[in-house]
Amino acid sequence: MQEVPDLLLSKGFTTGQIRFWNGLQSAFASEKRILVEFDPEQYEKGYWQMYIAPERGKSSSRYIRNKDLQLQLNEDLEKCFNDPGFRVNQTFWGNMGKSLQWRGCFVPYQEILTLHHRDLRNHLIFLHLKIEYFPYINFLSTIKQQSILLEKQNIPLPLIAIWYYFVFYTDFLKEVALKDADRFKAVKTALAEHFSSLRFDEKLPSAQIVEILFQIVEQAHSTTSDSGLIDRLIKQSLPPVQVFFELYRKNIEEYAASAYAPLKKVVIRDRENQLRDHFFSVCLEDLNLIKVQDLLDDASGYSFLSQLPEWFIDHFGKNRRKSMTDRLKDVLGDATIMERIQAMRDKAKSSPQPGLQPEEIPFSNQKEQQWHQLNPEERTDLLNAASDNLEGSQLESLETVTYQRWMRHNENLLNKLTMPFIIWEIHQEQLIPQWNCFGAERAKSLEKEFWKKRAKEKKELEILEKMLPELYKKQTKYAFKKFIAGFKGFEYIVAQDRWEEALEQHWITIENRSGYRMRRMQEYGILESHEKLNDRKELWLDEMLNIEEEVKPYILFVRQAFQAALPVRRTVEFDPYRHSHDGVEFDPETIQDQNKWMRANVMRTLKRKVDQGEIDQVNTFCLDASGSMDHEPMRNLFKILYLLILGLEDRKSYDAVHFFNHYFIETANFSNIYTNRKLLFKVLLRIATIGEKGVIYGGGGGTNISDGVEKCHERMMKFIRELKADDPERNIVSSLFVITDGEPSMGIMDMDELRDFIESRRVLDDVAIKGIYIKPEEEEGQFVPHIFGANNFVETTDFHDAVDKFVQIMTQTYKAQRKAFKWKKKQAKQQHNMEL
Numbered sequence: 001m002q003e004v005p006d007l008l009l010s011k012g013f014t015t016g017q018i019r020f021w022n023g024l025q026s027a028f029a030s031e032k033r034i035l036v037e038f039d040p041e042q043y044e045k046g047y048w049q050m051y052i053a054p055e056r057g058k059s060s061s062r063y064i065r066n067k068d069l070q071l072q073l074n075e076d077l078e079k080c081f082n083d084p085g086f087r088v089n090q091t092f093w094g095n096m097g098k099s100l101q102w103r104g105c106f107v108p109y110q111e112i113l114t115l116h117h118r119d120l121r122n123h124l125i126f127l128h129l130k131i132e133y134f135p136y137i138n139f140l141s142t143i144k145q146q147s148i149l150l151e152k153q154n155i156p157l158p159l160i161a162i163w164y165y166f167v168f169y170t171d172f173l174k175e176v177a178l179k180d181a182d183r184f185k186a187v188k189t190a191l192a193e194h195f196s197s198l199r200f201d202e203k204l205p206s207a208q209i210v211e212i213l214f215q216i217v218e219q220a221h222s223t224t225s226d227s228g229l230i231d232r233l234i235k236q237s238l239p240p241v242q243v244f245f246e247l248y249r250k251n252i253e254e255y256a257a258s259a260y261a262p263l264k265k266v267v268i269r270d271r272e273n274q275l276r277d278h279f280f281s282v283c284l285e286d287l288n289l290i291k292v293q294d295l296l297d298d299a300s301g302y303s304f305l306s307q308l309p310e311w312f313i314d315h316f317g318k319n320r321r322k323s324m325t326d327r328l329k330d331v332l333g334d335a336t337i338m339e340r341i342q343a344m345r346d347k348a349k350s351s352p353q354p355g356l357q358p359e360e361i362p363f364s365n366q367k368e369q370q371w372h373q374l375n376p377e378e379r380t381d382l383l384n385a386a387s388d389n390l391e392g393s394q395l396e397s398l399e400t401v402t403y404q405r406w407m408r409h410n411e412n413l414l415n416k417l418t419m420p421f422i423i424w425e426i427h428q429e430q431l432i433p434q435w436n437c438f439g440a441e442r443a444k445s446l447e448k449e450f451w452k453k454r455a456k457e458k459k460e461l462e463i464l465e466k467m468l469p470e471l472y473k474k475q476t477k478y479a480f481k482k483f484i485a486g487f488k489g490f491e492y493i494v495a496q497d498r499w500e501e502a503l504e505q506h507w508i509t510i511e512n513r514s515g516y517r518m519r520r521m522q523e524y525g526i527l528e529s530h531e532k533l534n535d536r537k538e539l540w541l542d543e544m545l546n547i548e549e550e551v552k553p554y555i556l557f558v559r560q561a562f563q564a565a566l567p568v569r570r571t572v573e574f575d576p577y578r579h580s581h582d583g584v585e586f587d588p589e590t591i592q593d594q595n596k597w598m599r600a601n602v603m604r605t606l607k608r609k610v611d612q613g614e615i616d617q618v619n620t621f622c623l624d625a626s627g628s629m630d631h632e633p634m635r636n637l638f639k640i641l642y643l644l645i646l647g648l649e650d651r652k653s654y655d656a657v658h659f660f661n662h663y664f665i666e667t668a669n670f671s672n673i674y675t676n677r678k679l680l681f682k683v684l685l686r687i688a689t690i691g692e693k694g695v696i697y698g699g700g701g702g703t704n705i706s707d708g709v710e711k712c713h714e715r716m717m718k719f720i721r722e723l724k725a726d727d728p729e730r731n732i733v734s735s736l737f738v739i740t741d742g743e744p745s746m747g748i749m750d751m752d753e754l755r756d757f758i759e760s761r762r763v764l765d766d767v768a769i770k771g772i773y774i775k776p777e778e779e780e781g782q783f784v785p786h787i788f789g790a791n792n793f794v795e796t797t798d799f800h801d802a803v804d805k806f807v808q809i810m811t812q813t814y815k816a817q818r819k820a821f822k823w824k825k826k827q828a829k830q831q832h833n834m835e836l
Contacts, residue, residue: 021037023493025450035450047355048436050105052070106438136421143164195207205286290371292374296369363406411425460491526540558807616732619656620712621644622739624740625665626660635697638680642677643803657683659708661702661704664711668682710761713769739774741773742776768817
């Protein structure tokens with residue numbers, strides 16, 4: 001026997017169908033029920049079957065010792081309904097009820113392949129509800145009891161079974177609707193789906209009346225059914241069926257729709273015996289019609305028609321001549337054009353239904369003339385002719401073959417109702433119920449395949465648990481796609497659902513992260529709008545974000561310090577171009593004046609306003625990049641610069657950053673916009689590289705302070721002249737901050753000469769030149785105070801101290817510059833007043 005997953009694959013199942021089916025199996029397994037597919041070609045019965053397995057402690061001793069429980073149960077049912085001497089009492093039914101433990105459902109693979117997923121799922125749930133709520137033992141005991149009570153009326157067992165199945169089924173629907181409303185609501189569209197309404201007018205009275213009965217009871221619980229269908233079916237039905245529903249339709253509808261509690265008060269219960277007996281009489285009408293059919297098609301081989309007068313042979317025999325009207329009727333039937341159109345609509349609505357019962361064996365040969373092609377008068381004449389012309393033994397033979405064909409019809413009809421739990425079979429010329437279950441050996445072999453699949457599902461879940469951590473490590477779209485490339489997913493829907501959910505959530509995370517990182521790259525100037533992401537840019541951003549995280553504790557301190565030194569006043573004001581960017585806002589007055597909405601003449605919006613003062617600040621950072629500034633010192637220097645730039649953002653500050661070692665290194669020059677953090681990436685590119693271990697900082701060469709100061713000063717003065725050229729009234733103050741970790745080794749090396757050089761640049765253009773000394777450990781040198789002056793330098797050792805000292809000297813410089821500016825402004829005003 002093939003393993004189950006291989007069976008599905010070999011039969012043309014898609015990955016989606018296999019996952020769906022595996023998901024159903026998992027869902028049923030959680031309720032301790034086995035759901036297995038099988039290849040019907042390997043078994044005698046190719047339709048749906050059930051699996052009975054006794055549960056320890058609940059089965060009777062009679063059955064628990066038996067190796068094949070299903071065989072023993074069915075032997076007892078056969079004796080019950082066929083052996084008059086077999087004792088049947090409540091103990092018998094009680095023992096059978098204890099032994100019935102529905103453990104599984106075996107489904108032919110074609111059903112999984114053919115049916116819509118929703119229909120198959122709903123039908124399985126519906127069958128599950130029948131297992132829980134339909135009293136099959138009570139149903140069987142009732143029909144046995146009623147068959148004894150109705151023995152004198154000579155009512156065949158199949159008719160008793162059909163009627164009481166309808167009664168039990170109606171009560172079952174009402175009970176489920178009350179006790180398990182959620183699941184029942186989900187399967188209302190499925191219900192039993194016993195019949196097809198196609199070619200309804202060609203069905204025997206028993207088939208017509210049964211179909212209408214079940215349509216009535218099911219429509220009472222279904223919101224999607226065709227309300228006009230019952231009227232159409234009654235109109236197409238035979239006269240005895242029409243009479244039945246004229247008398248009892250209202251009672252049956254009341255019974256079908258009544259609540260569960262007051263069932264006994266419903267009218268149908270009070271008239272049950274009368275209604276039931278009328279139902280039997282309608283079903284018995286089948287016998288005359290089947291007798292007509294046997295005369296027409298001679299399926300029995302007795303050639304009854306040949307014993308009748310020649311006129312009947314010519315008129316009804318195989319060589320009969322047909323008029324054009326008769327031939328059209330054979331093709332189109334007696335239905336009107338509108339009825340045929342409606343029949344086509346009904347056919348279009350029909351969809352494949354689960355094949356629960358064995359293949360139907362029709363009681364007549366459809367190629368021969370059919371009873372419904374004769375009008376009622378012709379059928380009556382044919383029966384009368386048979387009664388008048390056939391001998392007694394021939395009439396008995398005709399009655400016998402008619403009854404046999406009727407049993408075949410009843411077998412088909414009952415199997416439509418009770419499958420897949422009970423199958424009706426002819427034993428000793430009697431139609432009796434049997435539990436529709438695989439034998440023990442076959443059931444165990446299929447159950448074994450089920451547990452193989454459960455083990456495989458568990459293994460897939462273990463694989464999933466290993467894959468998920470690896471998936472979450474992928475932080476880029478490229479890495480994500482590369483990781484999942486070629487992986488087709490899992491066979492089992494539990495693992496596949498979790499995998500797809502993880503993929504979706506992680507992809508959203510990556511997209512959010514990607515969007516966030518792109519915004520940050522653009523913010524830092526790592527990525528321009530026309531550029532594409534690459535691994536190097538990702539590493540640069542990682543470094544910038546790491547720097548940001550490390551300096552986060554100092555950001556508030558730096559910004560507050562710069563706010564005090566370079567005050568900025570933030571306010572809000574009405575936007576004169578209201579709604580140019582955010583649309584119309586709500587204004588209570590517009591409720592009465594709709595034209596305001598059309599003109600957008602409503603409440604104005606607010607916009608942010610920043611007052612940055614009247615002085616433009618121009619700064620140059622002249623930084624040491626000599627060989628002594630290896631990875632850690634240089635990285636700390638960049639962190640400090642990061643904080644300073646954050647402090648200068650949103651202020652009227654133009655900033656440039658340059659480096660020096662044995663020569664001047666132009667890095668980030670002035671631009672015509674105020675300082676923002678995009679300047680930082682230009683600096684980072686100059687002082688760091690990307691290696692195997694990530695971003696590596698460092699300088700090289702000697703220390704040429706004089707060249708650095710000179711070139712920085714030149715560029716700053718050039719920029720200030722450009723600003724003045726654009727706006728001569730512009731108020732500008734300038735500062736040059738020199739940061740070094742050692743004495744000059746190139747350029748002007750004499751301390752006095754270097755001091756005079758720096759002072760000349762300071763006085764020449766009124767530039768505040770400050771020295772910041774990153775003092776190495778155990779360094780005793782005092783060259784910085786000498787070359788920059790007592791009030792124009794700071795010394796620092798560790799990063800924390802450096803932040804404090806750097807901010808201190810910069811803010812002191814800015815405050816002094818603004819104080820001097822105000823004093824000059826005051827003097828100029830006084831001079832102006834004196835001249836007036």
